[in-house]
Amino acid sequence: xxxxxxxxxxxxxxxxxxxxxxxxxxxxxxxxxxxxxxxxxxxxxxxxxxxxxxxxxxxxxxxxxxxxxxxxxxxxxxxxxxxxxxxxxxxxxxxxxxxxxxxxxxxxxxxxxxxxxxx
Amino acid sequence: xxxxxxxxxxxxxxxxxxxxxxxxxxxxxxxxxxxxxxxxxxxxxxxxxxxxxxxxxxxxxxxxxxxxxxxxxxxxxxxxxxxxxxxxxxxxxxxxxxxxxxxxxxxxxxxxxxxxxxx
DNA sequence: CTATTTAATGAATATATGTTCATTAATTCA
DNA sequence: TGAATTAATGAACATATATTCATTAAATAG
Numbered sequence: 001x002x003x004x005x006x007x008x009x010x011x012x013x014x015x016x017x018x019x020x021x022x023x024x025x026x027x028x029x030x031x032x033x034x035x036x037x038x039x040x041x042x043x044x045x046x047x048x049x050x051x052x053x054x055x056x057x058x059x060x061x062x063x064x065x066x067x068x069x070x071x072x073x074x075x076x077x078x079x080x081x082x083x084x085x086x087x088x089x090x091x092x093x094x095x096x097x098x099x100x101x102x103x104x105x106x107x108x109x110x111x112x113x114x115x116x117x118x119x
Numbered sequence: 120x121x122x123x124x125x126x127x128x129x130x131x132x133x134x135x136x137x138x139x140x141x142x143x144x145x146x147x148x149x150x151x152x153x154x155x156x157x158x159x160x161x162x163x164x165x166x167x168x169x170x171x172x173x174x175x176x177x178x179x180x181x182x183x184x185x186x187x188x189x190x191x192x193x194x195x196x197x198x199x200x201x202x203x204x205x206x207x208x209x210x211x212x213x214x215x216x217x218x219x220x221x222x223x224x225x226x227x228x229x230x231x232x233x234x235x236x237x238x
Numbered sequence: 239c240t241a242t243t244t245a246a247t248g249a250a251t252a253t254a255t256g257t258t259c260a261t262t263a264a265t266t267c268a
Numbered sequence: 269t270g271a272a273t274t275a276a277t278g279a280a281c282a283t284a285t286a287t288t289c290a291t292t293a294a295a296t297a298g
Contacts, residue, residue, distance in 0.1 A: 018171045028160050030232045035157035052137045091265045091274040101227050108220050113149045210244040210295045
C-alpha cells in the first residue's frame, strides 16, 4: 500500500479510494488481451472485411493478402476472444462478426487519430 | 485485386466497394499502434490512476509497483501517443490524461468482457 | 560549487507474438 | 475407396516489446 502521496497532498481517504478502485488483476489482464487483439494489422483488416460481409477463409486470405495458415491462426485468436464466429458448410468455414462493439471501438480510435492530425 | 468471391456470389460491384473501403495502410497502422498502447497491463494501470488524479512518476511507480525506469519508459510511449501529458515543476514531472476517449474505450472493453461472463 | 533528488535515456535481455512451412483433419466428389 | 478441396494445427523462426540495470540530465538545496 502507498504510504503517502509525495507529489500532492491528496487526502489519505481519497488515495485509498483510488487504490481500491483499481480493477482486479484478472480484469486488467482481460482488458489487455482484448486490446491486444486489435493491435495487429492483419486482424484489423479481417475485422474490417467481416464488418462488411461474411467471408470464408480462402477469401479472407485473398482479401488481406496473407497465407491461408496465417489467416486461420488469426481467426482462431479472434474466435477465442469472441469477436468472430464461424459456421461450417461442407469443408468451408464462413466467418462473421460476433460482437457489436467492434464498430464502436473503431469509431473512437479513428476519432483519436483524426484529432492528432488536427493538432 | 480479388478476382471473384468464391464463397458467396457477392455482386462484383459490392465486392469492389468493400475492397475500396478498406482504410489505407497508414490509417490501419495508426489504429494498430493506438490499440497496442492499451494492450499492456502496466500502461492500463497507469491510465487508470491518471484517470483519477494527476500523479508524478515516483508515485505512479509506487502505485503500479514497478521500477521508476519502467514507468518512465511507459509514460514515454503514452506521451508519444498523446494519451497523457506532462507538466514540470522543479525536478518533478506531473502526468495527467490528455485524451477524452480513454474512459469511453475502457467502458466498451468492459462491456465486452462482462458479456463474456454472462454467455 | 557540490551533493541530492527526480526523471529520462540507452543497452541488454528475456519473453511474447506473427508468419511460414509442413502436416493433419474433415468433407465432398468421382 | 481414392483424389481433391478447404481449413486447422504444430513447430520453428524472426521480430517486437517490456523490463531491468546503469548512466545521464536537470533542477534544487545546503
